[in-house]
Amino acid sequence: MPMRxxxxxxxxxxxxxxxxxxxxxxxxxxxxxxxxxPRVALAVLLVALAxxxxxxxxxxxxxxxxxxxxxxxxxxxxQAARAAVExxxxxxxxxxxxxxxxxxxxxxxxxxxxxxxxxxxxxLAFALGSVLGxxxxxxxxxxxxxxxxxxxxxxxxxxxxxxxxxxxxALFTVLQPWLVLPxxxxxxxxxxxxxxxxxxxxxxGFRSVNVAFAVMAEAPWTRANANLAGLLPVGRKIAKVVLxxxxxxxxxxxxxxxxxxxxxxxxxGGIALALAAQKTVENLFGSLSIGVDQPFRxxxxxxxxxxxxxxxxxxxxxxxIRTLDRTIVTIPNGKLADxxxxxxxxxxxxxxxxxxGLVYSTTxxxxxxxxxxxERTLRAHPKLWPExxxxxxxxxxxxxxxxxxxxxxxxxxxxxxxxxRQELFLAFMEVVERAGTSFAFPTRTLHLVPAGAxxxxxxxxxxxxxx
Numbered sequence: 001m002p003m004r005x006x007x008x009x010x011x012x013x014x015x016x017x018x019x020x021x022x023x024x025x026x027x028x029x030x031x032x033x034x035x036x037x038p039r040v041a042l043a044v045l046l047v048a049l050a051x052x053x054x055x056x057x058x059x060x061x062x063x064x065x066x067x068x069x070x071x072x073x074x075x076x077x078x079q080a081a082r083a084a085v086e087x088x089x090x091x092x093x094x095x096x097x098x099x100x101x102x103x104x105x106x107x108x109x110x111x112x113x114x115x116x117x118x119x120x121x122x123x124l125a126f127a128l129g130s131v132l133g134x135x136x137x138x139x140x141x142x143x144x145x146x147x148x149x150x151x152x153x154x155x156x157x158x159x160x161x162x163x164x165x166x167x168x169x170a171l172f173t174v175l176q177p178w179l180v181l182p183x184x185x186x187x188x189x190x191x192x193x194x195x196x197x198x199x200x201x202x203x204x205g206f207r208s209v210n211v212a213f214a215v216m217a218e219a220p221w222t223r224a225n226a227n228l229a230g231l232l233p234v235g236r237k238i239a240k241v242v243l244x245x246x247x248x249x250x251x252x253x254x255x256x257x258x259x260x261x262x263x264x265x266x267x268x269g270g271i272a273l274a275l276a277a278q279k280t281v282e283n284l285f286g287s288l289s290i291g292v293d294q295p296f297r298x299x300x301x302x303x304x305x306x307x308x309x310x311x312x313x314x315x316x317x318x319x320x321i322r323t324l325d326r327t328i329v330t331i332p333n334g335k336l337a338d339x340x341x342x343x344x345x346x347x348x349x350x351x352x353x354x355x356x357g358l359v360y361s362t363t364x365x366x367x368x369x370x371x372x373x374x375e376r377t378l379r380a381h382p383k384l385w386p387e388x389x390x391x392x393x394x395x396x397x398x399x400x401x402x403x404x405x406x407x408x409x410x411x412x413x414x415x416x417x418x419x420x421r422q423e424l425f426l427a428f429m430e431v432v433e434r435a436g437t438s439f440a441f442p443t444r445t446l447h448l449v450p451a452g453a454x455x456x457x458x459x460x461x462x463x464x465x466x467x
Contacts, residue, residue: 114179129168151215162204169197195254202247209239234291283317286333300345349385350417352407357400359440366437373431383409400440
């Protein structure tokens with residue numbers, strides 16, 4: 001069969017309106033497109049049917065977000081409407097009788113009559129609080145008068161002002177709903193009231209600390225223990241500092257400050273302060289050590305290193321001592337805690353120590369008479385401590401016969417001790433004189449050999465005076 005020539009045709013997608021030439025296909029050339037058309041139509045139908053289901057399964061995020069925002073706005077509007085209705089229902093009965101200018105809106109969304117009512121209500125609360133505080137004090141005063149102690153009367157007197165302030169805050173809190181404040185200002189007012197309440201409570205505690213430590217200072221167990229009495233001033237100061245810190249943290253937390261961040265900052269600042277003030281901190285802990293250990297107290301006569309004096313003040317940083325020359329020596333407590341201190345105040349008796357030197361011409365009988373007479377003189381004195389009294393012939397020195405006298409006198413006053421010592425020394429001189437001997441003094445004997453004297457000749461002897 002002879003082949004018929006067919007003209008080359010461009011692809012089918014370049015025809016029919018896409019810029020290519022329009023060509024009339026022969027019947028055989030049309031066969032492939034017609035066969036694929038049902039398949040393309042079926043695919044388009046499946047995609048069209050699946051699109052709604054896909055949109056239902058995966059909705060657009062923007063649509064969801066807009067729907068949520070509309071719902072939230074509707075809820076807020078409903079809440080605002082309900083709050084407005086509640087405020088209208090809660091309006092005080094006298095508001096409709098107020099003049100129109102007072103019903104106008106002022107700063108912070110409050111009506112003018114509410115601004116005027118706030119200070120008026122505060123004055124009324126303080127007036128009624130003073131009356132209720134006076135009644136409370138009278139009732140508590142009658143109860144305190146029935147007790148044998150006095151600390152409750154002192155405490156009641158110290159907390160008079162805080163008690164009145166608490167009553168005023170309570171009355172203001174009770175009367176505050178009559179103002180019908182909006183939600184925002186009402187929350188601020190409640191926060192301020194709670195902060196003021198914390199301040200008053202800690203103020204009351206601050207005043208009670210003084211009363212508590214005053215009572216402890218008068219307690220029998222404190223009087224019997226000097227160490228505890230010395231710790232009370234330091235303890236009172238520490239208690240006040242701790243109470244003030246707790247009150248400040250509570251008030252700042254109630255006012256909405258970030259207390260945790262503040263405490264963290266204070267911790268870092270405290271480290272820096274401790275590094276910069278090492279000596280001050282050392283002296284502070286030195287004062288605490290002195291207060292706990294009580295090596296001496298104010299008014300004690302002490303010997304510290306190479307000087308003696310009377311302790312005048314023991315401060316938080318240093319201790320001041322007045323010397324015998326009436327000068328003031330100031331020693332930092334950090335150094336004083338490490339120094340050697342000798343306190344004369346706690347001693348209950350003072351030792352008398354004397355070394356009497358008799359001449360070598362004293363006979364044994366005279367020595368015995370001197371020893372017995374001195375011991376009788378000591379035993380006869382009313383201030384003598386009977387134990388540990390000793391009168392002994394102790395040594396043969398170069399120029400004296402030594403008699404050692406050791407006794408204890410029952411006195412803690414050094415001025416009285418010096419008077420008793422003088423009296424006893426005069427009695428010792430009378431004893432030596434009655435025994436027929438005398439006190440020795442340092443002497444020197446010289447042996448002079450004349451010039452030209454033969455060896456073995458006795459030298460001339462000459463006695464000298466004090467050497």
